[in-house]
Amino acid sequence: MNAQEIAALADKLVAGRKSKKPMDVAGLMADLSEADAYKVQFAVHDRLTAEGDPIAGWKVALTLPVQYEPLKLSGPVFAGIYKSGLRQSGAVYEAGYPIKPGIEPELVARISKDAPAGAKPYTAESILDHVSNLYCGMELVDNRYADVTKMGGPARIADNVLQAALLTGSEIKDWKRLDFPNLKGHSTLDGKELAKGTGSAVMGGMPISLAWLANTLNKHGKMLKAGDLVLTGSVHPPAFLPGKGVARTEFEGLGHTEVTIK
Numbered sequence: 001m002n003a004q005e006i007a008a009l010a011d012k013l014v015a016g017r018k019s020k021k022p023m024d025v026a027g028l029m030a031d032l033s034e035a036d037a038y039k040v041q042f043a044v045h046d047r048l049t050a051e052g053d054p055i056a057g058w059k060v061a062l063t064l065p066v067q068y069e070p071l072k073l074s075g076p077v078f079a080g081i082y083k084s085g086l087r088q089s090g091a092v093y094e095a096g097y098p099i100k101p102g103i104e105p106e107l108v109a110r111i112s113k114d115a116p117a118g119a120k121p122y123t124a125e126s127i128l129d130h131v132s133n134l135y136c137g138m139e140l141v142d143n144r145y146a147d148v149t150k151m152g153g154p155a156r157i158a159d160n161v162l163q164a165a166l167l168t169g170s171e172i173k174d175w176k177r178l179d180f181p182n183l184k185g186h187s188t189l190d191g192k193e194l195a196k197g198t199g200s201a202v203m204g205g206m207p208i209s210l211a212w213l214a215n216t217l218n219k220h221g222k223m224l225k226a227g228d229l230v231l232t233g234s235v236h237p238p239a240f241l242p243g244k245g246v247a248r249t250e251f252e253g254l255g256h257t258e259v260t261i262k
Helices: 003-019 034-050 126-130 153-158 206-219
Strands: 055-061 077-082 086-088 091-093 101-111 131-142 163-171 184-189 192-198 229-234 245-251 255-261
Touching: 003 034, 034 077, 034 153, 055 163, 055 206, 077 153, 077 163, 077 206, 077 229, 101 163, 101 184, 101 206, 101 245, 101 255, 126 131, 126 206, 131 229, 131 245, 131 255, 163 229, 206 229
Parallel strands: 055 229, 086 163, 091 255
Antiparallel strands: 055 077, 101 131, 101 229, 131 163, 163 255, 184 192, 184 245, 245 255
């Protein structure tokens, strides 16, 4: 895609997001490559940042081959978190938005210092020196499409991989001692379990996904910055809510995060 085509597609996605109505954009992105998809995503970021809604962090998604291979992607993906999407546990969303909400249990990392490209790539051990706090968290995703099954992997990258909000819940103490692969998380709606999984689903463990994100952002000329919040990856695929109510994600023995959908 040339710069003009990227700009035109970014404009359509911005308009679609602002409408808060189901978007029929799959056909516009049917032939999008992964490389161009990120260019479109960044162009959308730039437009919304210019309008006063800057990027306040990042998310890691599609962390397992069983998730990204059917979408014909080369590996896991990332997307931005807008400042307007930051929420605390207990947040309430009125009817109509998100359009078709889903929830994911994720560890949320607060970045303490910039992670620029260096002589060596970041590892699961070294990236932890860039984390100040770790929280039980929730990603609120939104199926905002007329037909999500027609949205291929690159199309999802371009539109920020269904991202709607980052909710921060219980802060975790002594988090460096956690057995990240064996953490147990689950999601519920009004107390009824929707899905569950373990930390191994997050590329083998949260520090691995966070290092991957730092290195991949560097390859795109970007970096994790001090103050960023990061959704490090879900222990299970999105649990789309069958109705309204109080949705909750929980990590066993660590804490939880809640959101009310009206």
